Amino acid sequence: MDKENIEKSENKCELQKILDIIGGKWSMSIIYALISDKKRFKELERMIPGISTRMLVKELKNMEENGIVTRTAFATVPPTVEYNLTPKGRKLEPIINELYKWGLEHIN
Amino acid sequence: MDKENIEKSENKCELQKILDIIGGKWSMSIIYALISDKKRFKELERMIPGISTRMLVKELKNMEENGIVTRTAFATVPPTVEYNLTPKGRKLEPIINELYKWGLEHIN
DNA sequence: CAGTATCCATTGGGATACTG
DNA sequence: CAGTATCCCAATGGATACTG
Numbered sequence: 001m002d003k004e005n006i007e008k009s010e011n012k013c014e015l016q017k018i019l020d021i022i023g024g025k026w027s028m029s030i031i032y033a034l035i036s037d038k039k040r041f042k043e044l045e046r047m048i049p050g051i052s053t054r055m056l057v058k059e060l061k062n063m064e065e066n067g068i069v070t071r072t073a074f075a076t077v078p079p080t081v082e083y084n085l086t087p088k089g090r091k092l093e094p095i096i097n098e099l100y101k102w103g104l105e106h107i108n
Numbered sequence: 109m110d111k112e113n114i115e116k117s118e119n120k121c122e123l124q125k126i127l128d129i130i131g132g133k134w135s136m137s138i139i140y141a142l143i144s145d146k147k148r149f150k151e152l153e154r155m156i157p158g159i160s161t162r163m164l165v166k167e168l169k170n171m172e173e174n175g176i177v178t179r180t181a182f183a184t185v186p187p188t189v190e191y192n193l194t195p196k197g198r199k200l201e202p203i204i205n206e207l208y209k210w211g212l213e214h215i216n
Numbered sequence: 217c218a219g220t221a222t223c224c225a226t227t228g229g230g231a232t233a234c235t236g
Numbered sequence: 237c238a239g240t241a242t243c244c245c246a247a248t249g250g251a252t253a254c255t256g
Contacts, residue, residue, distance in 0.1 A: 095206050181238090
């Protein structure tokens with residue numbers, strides 16, 4: 001096997017690339033929380049029970065890099081930062097809703 | 109905090125329970141492979157590039173426990189085992205297809 | 217408020233060899 | 237063929253303290 005061609009991203013199939021983006025433990029919960037409206041950092045932290053600061057930061061950063069959310073900072077004191085879904089992220093809304101419905105029907 | 113009430117499954121929200129079932133690195137690929145028809149173990153292993161025996165076993169077992177796939181063994185020599193989607197698992201088909209489409213449109 | 221920075225335990229997951 | 241059994245490294249993720 002050629003070492004050169006085994007760049008990790010090259011031999012991944014679509015579904016796995018998708019999971020890199022929204023398969024994280026908290027990504028879907030974050031998207032779900034943002035569907036109704038944009039939210040501040042602390043709001044998200046409160047809305048998602050069990051998430052740690054560290055994970056919320058990491059997931060948001062990852063989602064921002066992947067064009068799922070936007071981050072807007074205001075130079076206030078104390079600082080204000082708003083997170084919002086991009087159009088690309090918003091297209092996931094029906095999918096997540098369907099998943100959610102599937103879960104309600106089939107889990108427990 | 110009460111130790112008794114912190115059973116891991118109790119304080120998880122829906123989306124996270126769903127991800128336990130189909131958020132595994134390979135679960136969706138397996139479901140995707142089973143959409144067209146039932147498959148034998150080795151067939152799945154060949155259809156999903158990069159998966160290891162160990163992971164295929166684990167994911168199939170997990171999915172069986174969660175009622176996503178059925179496992180049927182035939183007492184032949186050598187052994188034959190077929191995996192198939194349950195109706196519950198098949199309901200995930202449109203969702204996974206939508207996810208797949210989203211990925212094609214928005215990744216790369 | 218909106219993060220960073222650390223430390224550390226748990227889990228995920230690959231490679232390989234073996235079995236009924 | 238359809239798995240088990242090990243070994244072992246890497247990634248995940250929680251708790252906590254600190255900062256502009």
